[in-house]
Amino acid sequence: MTAVRHVDVLVVGAGPAGLAAAARLAAAGAGRVEVLEREPEPGGVPRHSAHGGFGTLTRPLTGPRYARLLTEAAERAGATLRTGVTALDWARGGPVVTTVGPGGPETVRARAVVLATGARERPRAARLVPGTRPAGVCTTGELQRAVHLFGQHIGTRAVVVGAEDVSYAAAGTLRAAGTEVVALVTEDPRAHTGRARAQAARLYHGIPLLTSATVTELLGHGRLSGVRVRHRDGRTAVLPCDTVVFTGDFVPDHELARRGGLVLDPGTRGPAADGAWHTSRPGVFAAGDLLHAVEPARTAALEGARAARAVLDHLAGAPWPDPGVPVLVSAPLRWITPNRVTPGARPDHHLLRTGTPPPRPVLYVHQDGRLLHRTRPVPRVALPHRTLTLTARWHDRVDPGGGPVRVSTG
Amino acid sequence: MTVTAAGPLPRTPYDVAIVGAGVVGCAIARELARHPRLRVALVEAQDDVGQGTSKANTAILHTGFDATPGTLEARLVREGHTLLGAYAARNGIPVERVGALLVAWDGEQLAALPRLARKAEDNGCHDTALLGPEELYTREPHLGPGALGALHVPGESVICPWTTTLAYATQAVRAGTDLHLNTAVRDVAWDGGHRLTTSRGTLYARHLVNAAGLHADTLDRALGHDDFTVTPRRGQLLVYDKFARPLVRHILLPVPTALGKGVLVAPTVHGNVLLGPTAEDLRDKHATESTAEGLATLREKGRRILPALVEEEVTAVYAGLRAATGHEDYRITAHPGQAYVTVGGIRSTGLTASMAIAAHVTGLLAGAGLDPGPVREPEPVTLPDLGEASPRPCRRADLVAADPEYGTLVCHCERVSRGEIRDALASTIPPRGLEGLRRRTRAGAGRCQGFYCGAAVRELFERGTGS
Ligand SMILES: Cc1cc2nc3c(=O)[nH]c(=O)nc-3n(C[C@H](O)[C@H](O)[C@H](O)COP(=O)(O)OP(=O)(O)OC[C@H]3O[C@@H](n4cnc5c(N)ncnc54)[C@H](O)[C@@H]3O)c2cc1C
Numbered sequence: 001m002t003a004v005r006h007v008d009v010l011v012v013g014a015g016p017a018g019l020a021a022a023a024r025l026a027a028a029g030a031g032r033v034e035v036l037e038r039e040p041e042p043g044g045v046p047r048h049s050a051h052g053g054f055g056t057l058t059r060p061l062t063g064p065r066y067a068r069l070l071t072e073a074a075e076r077a078g079a080t081l082r083t084g085v086t087a088l089d090w091a092r093g094g095p096v097v098t099t100v101g102p103g104g105p106e107t108v109r110a111r112a113v114v115l116a117t118g119a120r121e122r123p124r125a126a127r128l129v130p131g132t133r134p135a136g137v138c139t140t141g142e143l144q145r146a147v148h149l150f151g152q153h154i155g156t157r158a159v160v161v162g163a164e165d166v167s168y169a170a171a172g173t174l175r176a177a178g179t180e181v182v183a184l185v186t187e188d189p190r191a192h193t194g195r196a197r198a199q200a201a202r203l204y205h206g207i208p209l210l211t212s213a214t215v216t217e218l219l220g221h222g223r224l225s226g227v228r229v230r231h232r233d234g235r236t237a238v239l240p241c242d243t244v245v246f247t248g249d250f251v252p253d254h255e256l257a258r259r260g261g262l263v264l265d266p267g268t269r270g271p272a273a274d275g276a277w278h279t280s281r282p283g284v285f286a287a288g289d290l291l292h293a294v295e296p297a298r299t300a301a302l303e304g305a306r307a308a309r310a311v312l313d314h315l316a317g318a319p320w321p322d323p324g325v326p327v328l329v330s331a332p333l334r335w336i337t338p339n340r341v342t343p344g345a346r347p348d349h350h351l352l353r354t355g356t357p358p359p360r361p362v363l364y365v366h367q368d369g370r371l372l373h374r375t376r377p378v379p380r381v382a383l384p385h386r387t388l389t390l391t392a393r394w395h396d397r398v399d400p401g402g403g404p405v406r407v408s409t410g
Numbered sequence: 411m412t413v414t415a416a417g418p419l420p421r422t423p424y425d426v427a428i429v430g431a432g433v434v435g436c437a438i439a440r441e442l443a444r445h446p447r448l449r450v451a452l453v454e455a456q457d458d459v460g461q462g463t464s465k466a467n468t469a470i471l472h473t474g475f476d477a478t479p480g481t482l483e484a485r486l487v488r489e490g491h492t493l494l495g496a497y498a499a500r501n502g503i504p505v506e507r508v509g510a511l512l513v514a515w516d517g518e519q520l521a522a523l524p525r526l527a528r529k530a531e532d533n534g535c536h537d538t539a540l541l542g543p544e545e546l547y548t549r550e551p552h553l554g555p556g557a558l559g560a561l562h563v564p565g566e567s568v569i570c571p572w573t574t575t576l577a578y579a580t581q582a583v584r585a586g587t588d589l590h591l592n593t594a595v596r597d598v599a600w601d602g603g604h605r606l607t608t609s610r611g612t613l614y615a616r617h618l619v620n621a622a623g624l625h626a627d628t629l630d631r632a633l634g635h636d637d638f639t640v641t642p643r644r645g646q647l648l649v650y651d652k653f654a655r656p657l658v659r660h661i662l663l664p665v666p667t668a669l670g671k672g673v674l675v676a677p678t679v680h681g682n683v684l685l686g687p688t689a690e691d692l693r694d695k696h697a698t699e700s701t702a703e704g705l706a707t708l709r710e711k712g713r714r715i716l717p718a719l720v721e722e723e724v725t726a727v728y729a730g731l732r733a734a735t736g737h738e739d740y741r742i743t744a745h746p747g748q749a750y751v752t753v754g755g756i757r758s759t760g761l762t763a764s765m766a767i768a769a770h771v772t773g774l775l776a777g778a779g780l781d782p783g784p785v786r787e788p789e790p791v792t793l794p795d796l797g798e799a800s801p802r803p804c805r806r807a808d809l810v811a812a813d814p815e816y817g818t819l820v821c822h823c824e825r826v827s828r829g830e831i832r833d834a835l836a837s838t839i840p841p842r843g844l845e846g847l848r849r850r851t852r853a854g855a856g857r858c859q860g861f862y863c864g865a866a867v868r869e870l871f872e873r874g875t876g877s
């Protein structure tokens with residue numbers, strides 16, 4: 001058994017959420033604040049998202065630049081960043097994490113743990129796309145690392161599966177790597193991205209968008225030779241290509257959360273958490289894409305900062321809240337965060353996503369058949385790629401002893 | 411130690427050439443390598459050992475309890491189970507002795523269990539037991555509703571198929587076997603000796619072993635034998651996320667029907683859960699693709715057997731081709747006049763039987779005029795233990811303290827360190843591609859399928875191999 005080391009706060013994951021939490025905590029004098037990052041460099045996903053779209057409207061940044069700024073802020077505030085160190089599992093009794101790194105296995109006991117392990121795209125196998133198992137099949141995450149971190153050769157012709165923001169980012173990375181983008185293919189009747197972006201891809205870069213189409217088979221032995229697509233009307237075609245990128249379809253990287261027995265939310269598949277990002281396990285908070293796959297980096301960072309406030313309260317002796325009342329969504333809504341209502345942890349607002357545009361742009365909040373709130377969502381037009389926000393003003397009307405709260409669109 | 415993958419082949423004749431470096435060919439090479447006086451070539455069309463059916467099976471170390479008594483297969487599976495079990499323990503091949511439950515879902519299947527228990531007896535498997543539903547559900551609490559009982563076969567185990575093949579080949583190469591990869595045998599001529607025309611030139615051998623798996627019939631015909639035709643029978647499989655592993659404790663087998671062994675659920679030594687295989691008779695010996703229908707069928711059957719399983723994520727999908735010959739036994743034949751042994755029709759039990767097949771084939775070679783000479787047992791090999799039951803190198807403080815590269819993880823899902831990748835690239839039979847590296851280390855075999863590690867693993871591979 002390795003010796004147990006003590007820290008005040010252990011943050012797992014040095015992406016935007018973890019770094020923002022660490023910066024805030026260290027600045028507030030939370031004691032020893034340590035961030036574990038299993039990659040060789042801190043920064044999380046933005047580190048290899050070598051495109052714009054980060055930062056703020058007034059101060060737009062590329063991903064790597066954004067990652068660097070967050071890293072510097074955390075270090076300046078006095079947080080310790082330990083890269084190349086993985087949090088593997090939990091040890092018995094409270095927030096105790098086992099880790100490995102070049103320095104060997106370790107057990108770290110913290111007064112609070114913030115899980116900020118992010119999210120990833122579901123790979124081809126998880127999506128059950130049939131066919132052969134050739135080389136040339138990847139996700140955007142792998143593609144961006146290959147191109148931006150290692151300068152690897154990708155291929156000559158690529159098909160991108162998906163037509164949301166990340167899919168267009170993948171197309172951009174492919175073009176930067178000198179790979180022709182054969183098409184973006186989506187099952188939906190339209191692209192889920194801003195109109196300007198979709199138009200730019202189509203008109204300036206000549207990338208066709210195949211809508212209502214499914215990739216039904218991968219072809220080729222050794223190297224990918226093509227993908228078979230089927231249109232909703234039954235027509236099929238083979239798109240010759242040597243690369244296919246599966247984009248979007250994000251899932252939280254919840255391994256550590258699950259190993260720790262944290263209650264997961266059925267919608268997000270991340271840990272269930274209240275408005276101050278308390279999870280079901282005392283002393284353990286969560287922030288960022290682990291809670292909801294995925295939102296903009298700025299959202300993740302804000303959540304990290306919000307979690308930091310709650311961590312400070314916890315360190316000051318605030319009691320751990322009871323599990324609270326679950327907040328569930330009905331189709332076509334897919335998920336909501338925070339998804340627990342506990343007293344004293346009211347969030348600024350909730351975030352929601354919908355799977356398909358709802359028939360009526362109205363959100364209802366019920367508990368045990370009682371209407372708590374009715375509102376129009378923001379923005380008014382609910383689209384799958386857009387984050388919806390819902391006020392949390394109705395929290396005081398929730399019966400703490402009642403059944404789950406249900407959010408629906410009619 | 412000789413492993414070649416390009417360039418001309420040696421011109422001096424070998425005592426024995428083995429065509430096909432699947433689990434069977436490698437086991438034969440290992441067996442012959444016990445005889446240091448023999449010069450042996452192991453000739454493989456692909457760029458690695460075990461790239462054929464041997465990489466894509468259900469990885470069960472069978473007892474042979476349900477084989478047809480009296481067949482060669484029944485005997486070799488039974489012997490192979492013991493031989494490989496012992497070999498695995500000596501050479502660091504992960505095995506988990508989980509046992510199997512043949513689950514009866516209707517009255518007819520339940521009625522068949524006692525008959526299967528008697529058959530197991532005939533096959534020398536004396537420790538089976540009939541279980542009522544209560545004990546069955548105690549053993550397998552996540553089993554779907556409606557199971558009526560089961561036959562427990564404690565000896566059925568799971569094993570790492572990749573390490574097994576690699577251990578055989580490594581041991582053979584270290585003991586002097588020449589392994590020639592990227593060498594497809596296109597034709598064979600017999601003229602008092604064998605002349606093999608290959609993609610890399612001509613190779614000469616006094617004795618020939620045909621262990622070409624799905625292509626054994628083609629090679630056999632080149633030597634004038636029209637004894638059997640291989641019809642590939644495809645088996646598609648789903649590999650479930652490691653989070654599914656606690657759902658199942660035994661190999662869950664269906665009660666066999668006339669249509670084959672049916673769909674099973676089995677833990678793997680790597681900590682995943684397998685669901686499959688399908689059984690589809692095909693013509694194309696390269697049809698290793700999965701199909702939408704196949705996957706849908708498996709998921710439907712899986713939902714009945716272990717409902718919670720299909721709620722978990724799928725980590726990988728693959729398909730293997732069984733070398734079916736329309737004959738309910740192996741097709742192992744010696745042709746002494748040609749100093750030639752055919753090892754055909756090694757259908758769905760070849761991993762288990764491999765060592766016994768090798769011993770049998772060596773006997774046949776001796777009968778065909780091969781003088782193997784004295785025996786010297788080769789040194790055991792210790793390949794990296796990929797089993798989930800043993801600690802990964804990163805967890806071993808002593809190892810990491812001695813070499814921090816074992817603490818530097820590259821593949822996070824499977825906890826594979828840079829040290830392990832380096833070791834694999836420097837091993838006796840190094841991988842020649844990322845797939846081979848994955849079989850040796852599990853790098854990239856986890857749930858993210860490369861989202862995090864794909865580029866980094868590729869970088870290490872390309873740097874390590876100078877490609
Ligand atoms: C391809 C792509 C493009 C994007 N483009 C944009 C964009 O243009 N603009 C925008 O605002 N947002 C964008 N996003 C979203 C944005 O990147 C995320 O919202 C943000 O990175 C989430 O931050 P996070 O800290 O929650 O997680 P991550 O950034 O994923 O960071 C999690 C970190 O935790 C580490 N980690 C995980 N498990 C462990 C463990 N057990 N031990 C140690 N460390 C661990 C990981 O290595 C990782 O560094 C994009 C996302 C993707 C995937």
Ligand SMILES: Cc1cc2nc3c(=O)[nH]c(=O)nc-3n(C[C@H](O)[C@H](O)[C@H](O)COP(=O)(O)OP(=O)(O)OC[C@H]3O[C@@H](n4cnc5c(N)ncnc54)[C@H](O)[C@@H]3O)c2cc1C
Pocket residue numbers: 429430431432433434435453454455456459460461462463464465466467468469470471472593594595596621622623624625626629643644645646687729730731732756757758759760761762763
């Ligand atoms: C779905 C499925 C599940 C199975 N489950 C199990 C199980 O649980 N337990 C078990 O014991 N067995 C199982 N098996 C059976 C087992 O996998 C096979 O019996 C075994 O792998 C056969 O090994 P092999 O060496 O004969 O064939 P292969 O592994 O196919 O090897 C033959 C080799 O010969 C090479 N070759 C062919 N032609 C030439 C040529 N002309 N020149 C040079 N090289 C050539 C090929 O490239 C190949 O590498 C299963 C099989 C399948 C398909």
